[in-house]
Structure formats: C-alpha cells, structure tokens
Amino acid sequence: MKPKKNGRETRHIFYRDLNREYPVIERGEGIYLYTREGKRIIDGASGAAVVSLGHANPRLVEALKKQAEKVAFVHLSTFSSEPLLKLADEIASVCPPPLKRVYFTSGGSEAVEGAIKLARQYHVERGNRDKHKVISRFISYHGSTIGALSISGHAGRRSKYAPLLSSFPRIPPPYCYRCAFREHRKTPHPPHCDFECAYELERAILSEGPELVSAFIFEPIIGASAPAVAPPVGYLRRIRRICNKYDVLLIADEVMTGFGRTGKFFAFQHYDAIPDIVTVSKSMSSGYSPLGAIIISDEIYRVIEDSPTGAFVHGHTFAGNPLSAAVGLEVIRILKEEKYVERVAQLGEYLAGKLEGLKRRHPTIGDVRCRGLLAGVEFVSNRKTKKPFPREMEAARKIADLCLEKGLYLYPGKGSCDGVRGDHLLMAPPYIITEEQIDEMIEVLSEAIAEFEETVLSEETHTTGQAV
C-alpha cells in the first residue's frame, strides 16, 4: 500500500479520480445500495442510467444463473446462441420498421464505434468511397474510446487527448435554455423558433462537401452532457429530411435513453422521424452484465449482405456473449410484461412536477428538465443571466457529495454550458421507484442544495466576491 499525497492509504486499484474516496458497495436491493459499513444510499441515477430494473432483481439473477449453468461464453466469430437469437427477435419486435437488424456489442462506446464504421462501409459498398465524415453536436458525449471521443463535442472530456483525436465537424444542439440563435439573432423561443440549429446541419454538410459526409450522430434526448435536453417537435423531422437530401445516415445514440428511460422504448419515438442506425447499451441489460447493440435498417443490412465480402469487420471478444444476452432477453420481457415503459412515462410526470417545485425553492437552479425518468437539474450563479458557476468551484460535484453524505446518489456533470463550464446533476432512478421514494429523493436533494447555498456558497462568494 502506498501513502497518498493527503496521507490516505490506497490499495492497488487505479480509480478514475485519485483525489476521491470511493465508498465500497456491498450489496444492492431495489433502488437502494448498501455500503460495507451498512449505510443505505438511494441509487438515484441507476449508476449512470443503467440499473433500470433495480438491484437484486430475482428474475434477472435467475436468468443469469440459468444461462451460466448452460453456457457462459461462445465467440461470435464462429458461434451463435439461443438467447442471442431470441434477444435480436425481441429487439426487432419493439423497433419500428425499417430498424429490424441487430449487431451486438458489449457496451456503448463499442456500439458507437461500430455505428460510424458501419456508416462508412455502407457508403463504400455503394460506390461512394469519399464519404467518411461524421457530423455531431457541440457538448455531446458518445463514449470514451478514440473514435467515439473524436465525434464527441464535449471539450472538457476531449482536451487532454485532443492530439489523438480525429477532427470532425460539429453543430449546435437544440438546447433551448441556452439557445445560441435566440441570443444572437433574436428569434423567438420554441415552439415558434425557426429551427436554426437543425438547418445548421445542412450548412455543415454543404460546407464540408456532401460527397464527404457519411453520417450525423445525435442523442434524441441528451443524457450525460446536458441531461434531458429535448428538442422541440419538428427538429428531428427537419434533420431527417436534410440527411435524406444529401445521402447522410442518421445515427441516434440511445445508449443512455434506449429501453424505456424517457417514457418511450426509444427517445426518438417522442418525435416524428426514424433514424437509420440506433446505438443502445446501459438499460439493455439493467447492468447485470455488459451488453450493447447497433440496431440498423433493413437497407443497410442488405447493402452489407450484397457486398463482395458480405462482412462487417467489427468484432469484440465479449460482444453478445450468451450470459449478457440471457439477461438482456429477460430485461426486455420484464419491460413488456410489467408495462414499465408506460410506468416510466407516468412517474416522469410526477417527477417533473416535483422538480418544478424544487426550482422554486432554490435560486441556484437555472433549469430543470425531465423526460420519463431521465431528469437534469442545471445550476447557475445568476438565474437571470444564466451565468454558470466558475469551473473551479465544482458546484455540481459539491452538491452531489452533499447528497451522498445524506444517502442519495446522483450523477454530477459539467460542461453543459460550453463543454467546460456549466454544472448539472443527472437523475435517473430505477423504473421500479415509487412516488414516495421520488419525494424522498427530492427532499434529500433539496437539503443538499440548501446546504450548498447557505454554507459552501457563502464561503465561495466571500473569497471570490461574487454573489448568487
């Protein structure tokens, strides 16, 4: 064991942030986690919008156990498995046409990497060899691997690794609270806006050269980077039209939103257009085993099928292993049988009301957003000007730590304003949560924010001279 700078001892584990202590979780049950010391914590973010069916779900545990007793692993280069075949059928049954083919991965970044490679191959097989650029949106997050990070627009997550990343074009997101166009061009607030942010896609395609652009990737409802930011109705229809016009594939990254999180099976179903490719993971296995997938249209599938090699070269060892497939299959069955997606939509309305109440109580809350059980609370130092807190202040992290002390885990994030500044908390409780438990979560969060406002903030304003 090696002493740390601050005198603490560490073990051999290399944590993400070496300045933090990580409570050791011994077990989970329902929406609760229990530390080694016996402290109970509400898992208010389901990990990172993962454990949608709650901890220690007996059906999921049993599905894993049964499959492990049969066969835990086969390699997809040569074999398939019964749960994998069934899972693909189940996924196809909840997807609208033409999204009927499923390529399995073992996580979200892998699915995103696969989606951008697949888009490129689709164009190559059709004779458009120059098409390779992927347009994405500012502040977006699509994964941590080099390709997925290259297309992510989150400056804070990219900056240290920038020399390793490929450079791709980006457009502004439909972030109405901080609408880039309203401020500069005085266009009215949605729904009467003129969708400048959607038409930016056309401008970007034309300026890059349509013959070079392969795909546009976006989150239909934003997750980690600006939780629950949802575009006005009409945005997706316009984006779809622009993609069709220039033969650009539309990739919906539903790694965080897929499998019911926003109150529809997929977030794009809140709108009136269908993407060509959808990436999924997280809730897909409810966290019981790593799993992800790229769901694609019949047309893309046929192009690969008819190509000279008939192959898509994107194999990852653990992709679609039988154990993960078995649990994924049980997840989707439970979602259907227990009507969880409808439940999420209903609970989302309840949560949205509670968040509005929370905002009224706290001047440091600039915006609250909620779609199903995906919610975001955005903090500002000045509600009128929407000015974010100074980056160094780590406001969201401080509030999340206060919540944790009080027995509530929420997922803090930064960069929602410009990729670097801007503090928010992501709330994404398991679908099994009750209204009473939502009340409890909101009460704890409110106490934590009040404490932040009273103590931490007054200390900060004392030293920086800035008032809220």
Ligand SMILES: Cc1ncc(COP(=O)(O)O)c(C=O)c1O
């Ligand atoms: C929208 C989105 N895409 C991709 C990813 C990357 O997924 P993973 O962490 O499983 O690699 C994430 C993870 O948070 C995500 O939210």
